Amino acid sequence: MQTTVKLYAYGYSEMRTYPVALLFVIGNMALPQLLHLLPQGGMTWLPIYFFTLIGAYKYGWKAGLVTAIASPLLNSVLFGMPLPAVLPTILLKSVLLALAAGFTAERYQRVSIPLLLMVVLGYQLAGTLGEWILIGNFYTASQDFRIGIPGMLTQVFGGYLFINYLIRK
Template sequence: MQTTVKLYDLGYAESKTWLAATIFIVGNIALPQLFHLIPQGGVTWLPIYFFTLVGAYKYGWKVGLLTALASPIVNSLMFGMPAFGSLPAILLKSVLLAIAAGYTAHRWRKVSLPLILIVVLSYQITGTLGEWIIKGNFYNAIQDFRIGMPGMLFQIFGGYLFIKYLIHK
C-alpha cells in the first residue's frame, strides 16, 4: 500500500526548517519520557528515533539531521537518558536515520510501508555495525535487534501512519 503525500526538502535558511525541527525535537524529548515510565521502555520501544524518522521523511534530511543531533543530546543533558556513554552510538544511528529517511522520501516522493521498512532496516543494520566498532562488543551492538524489535515495528507502522494521516498536508 502506498500513498502520495506532500513531502518537502527544506533548507537551513528557511524558518520552517527550524520550526519543524523544534517541534520534532520536543516530540523526541516527550515521547522517550513516556516510554521510560515502562520498565525497559527506552531500549524496547526506541522512542528517541521516532520523530527523527517522521521529520526527515516529511520535511527532508536537514530537518531530520537537526532533530537527530539535538534530541539525544538534550535528553541526555536534561534527564540523563540516554546515558552519556551511549550517546555516540545513538547519535550515529539518529544521523543515519535522518539521511536514510530524507533520501528515501526525496528519491521516491511517496510514503509506503515497504519504503519505511527499508529506511528502518538500513539505519539499524548500518548503525549496528558502527555501534559494534564504537563499543567493540557485538552482543551489545545488536541490542536493538535483541530487545528493540517492538520499537522498530513502532517506527515502521507508527511512522507510516503518522506521515500518511496526521501530517499529510
C-alpha cells in the same frame, strides 16, 4: 500499501526548518520520558528515533538532521538519558536514520510500508555495525535487534500512519 503525500525538503537557510525541527525534537523528548516509565521501555520501543524518522521523511534530511542531533543531546543534558556513555551510538543511529529517511523520501517521492521498512532496517544495520566498531562488542551492538523489534515496528507502522494521516499538509 503506498500513498503519495506532500513531502518537503527544507534547507538550513529556510527559517521554517527550525520550528518544524523543534516540534519533532519536543516529540523526541516527550515520548522517551513516557516510555521510560515502562521496564526497559527505551530499549524496547526506541522512542528517541520516532520523530526523527517522521521529520526527516516529511520535511527532508536537513530538518531530520537537526532533530537527530538536538534530540539526544537535549535529552541527555536535561534528563540524563541517554547516558553520556551511549550518546555517541544514539547520535550515530539518529543521524543515519535522518539521512536514510530524507534521501528515501526525496528519491521515491512517496511513503509506503516497504520504504519505511527499508529505512528502519537500513539505519539499524548500519548503526549496529557502527556501534560494534565503537564499542567492540557485537552482542551489545545488536541489542536493538534482540530487544527493540517492537520499536522498529512502531517506527515503520506508526511512522506510516503519522506521515499519512496526522500531518497530511
